[in-house]
Amino acid sequence: MKFIDEYRDGEKARRVLEEIHRQASEPIRLMEVCGTHTVAIARFGLRQVLPKTIELISGPGCPVCVTANSDLDKAISLARIPGARLATFGDLMRVPASYSTLASEKAAGCDVRVVYSPLDGLRMAQENPGHKVIFLGVGFETTAPTVGATLLEAKKLGLKNFWVFSAHKTVPRALKALLDSGEVKINGFLLPGHVSAIIGSHPYQFLVEEYGQACVISGFEPLDILQSILMLVRQAKEKEPRLEIQYRRGVHPEGNLRALQVMEEVFEAVDA
Numbered sequence: 001m002k003f004i005d006e007y008r009d010g011e012k013a014r015r016v017l018e019e020i021h022r023q024a025s026e027p028i029r030l031m032e033v034c035g036t037h038t039v040a041i042a043r044f045g046l047r048q049v050l051p052k053t054i055e056l057i058s059g060p061g062c063p064v065c066v067t068a069n070s071d072l073d074k075a076i077s078l079a080r081i082p083g084a085r086l087a088t089f090g091d092l093m094r095v096p097a098s099y100s101t102l103a104s105e106k107a108a109g110c111d112v113r114v115v116y117s118p119l120d121g122l123r124m125a126q127e128n129p130g131h132k133v134i135f136l137g138v139g140f141e142t143t144a145p146t147v148g149a150t151l152l153e154a155k156k157l158g159l160k161n162f163w164v165f166s167a168h169k170t171v172p173r174a175l176k177a178l179l180d181s182g183e184v185k186i187n188g189f190l191l192p193g194h195v196s197a198i199i200g201s202h203p204y205q206f207l208v209e210e211y212g213q214a215c216v217i218s219g220f221e222p223l224d225i226l227q228s229i230l231m232l233v234r235q236a237k238e239k240e241p242r243l244e245i246q247y248r249r250g251v252h253p254e255g256n257l258r259a260l261q262v263m264e265e266v267f268e269a270v271d272a
Contacts (some may be wrong), residue, residue, distance in 0.1 A: 007221030008044075016226045018050055024053045024233045029185065031203025033171065034061035036193035038218055044222045054229065057184065060174045061192055063139040064091055068272070071167040072097035075136050075211040078165060085128070087121035088136040090114045118150040118164070125154070125162035137166045141198045145259035148266035169272060171195045172203045179211050188214030188232040190225070193247040202247055208241050219247035225226045 006012075032038055038058045041047060047056060059065040060066050074098055079086040086102070093114065094105040106112040110129075115121055121135035137147045147164055154162045171192060178184060191204060196217045207213040214235035218228035235241055245251050 031059040033059040085111040085133045148262040169193040191217040196251045214241040215243045
């Protein structure tokens with residue numbers, strides 16, 4: 001299938017659903033990791049048509065939601081530095097920190113700018129050499145490579161007034177922390193397609209080998225999600241957890257090698 005309409009074909013979806021209902025005889029709890037999956041599941045009413053034996057749980061797949069208050073407090077402190085200009089994506093503007101928001105700081109006179117790319121922050125630094133331009137980097141592996149590439153470009157240009165406050169997170173580490181907490185009992189993961197387009201499938205292998213979790217990397221259209229759920233149901237029924245890629249049109253096992261190289265060159269993993 002090549003076009004979006006094919007991934008929203010009602011007749012194909014009906015046949016997949018019939019197979020899910022036929023095979024999902026035992027209760028199974030699945031976590032959709034990505035917030036985009038959660039939105040798609042709600043938008044297309046998938047919970048309402050799945051059998052009662054399947055429970056979908058929303059995971060930690062929103063980078064804003066997994067950003068600690070302490071990081072937001074630091075961002076607000078940076079915005080208050082005289083002569084500083086804080087560049088951020090718009091979804092962070094109204095997120096409450098301990099005592100304020102970036103939107104409130106902007107209203108109070110701080111120089112907070114909404115950008116659509118870290119390169120916008122780089123251009124600000126080039127065009128305003130008298131300002132300290134700080135980009136607030138929040139996101140998973142989908143965002144980190146572009147921020148890393150921007151930092152490499154800033155280094156190449158010799159800019160002395162551009163910084164990044166990095167609050168990036170890695171999805172595999174977040175899932176490991178979730179499982180190690182022992183607070184959530186699940187049978188399998190619907191893994192994020194966008195992140196996996198960058199990191200590939202190999203970083204998730206530990207979920208199968210160490211935790212016995214069924215795993216499917218899924219696309220975001222209704223048929224993608226339904227097919228991925230069917231793949232997870234089959235794994236559970238066979239009692240053979242494994243790592244599969246449903247979203248083959250976007251994800252290769254080795255990931256995006258250039259993006260991975262940029263992240264390896266720029267970032268260092270630490271606890272958060």
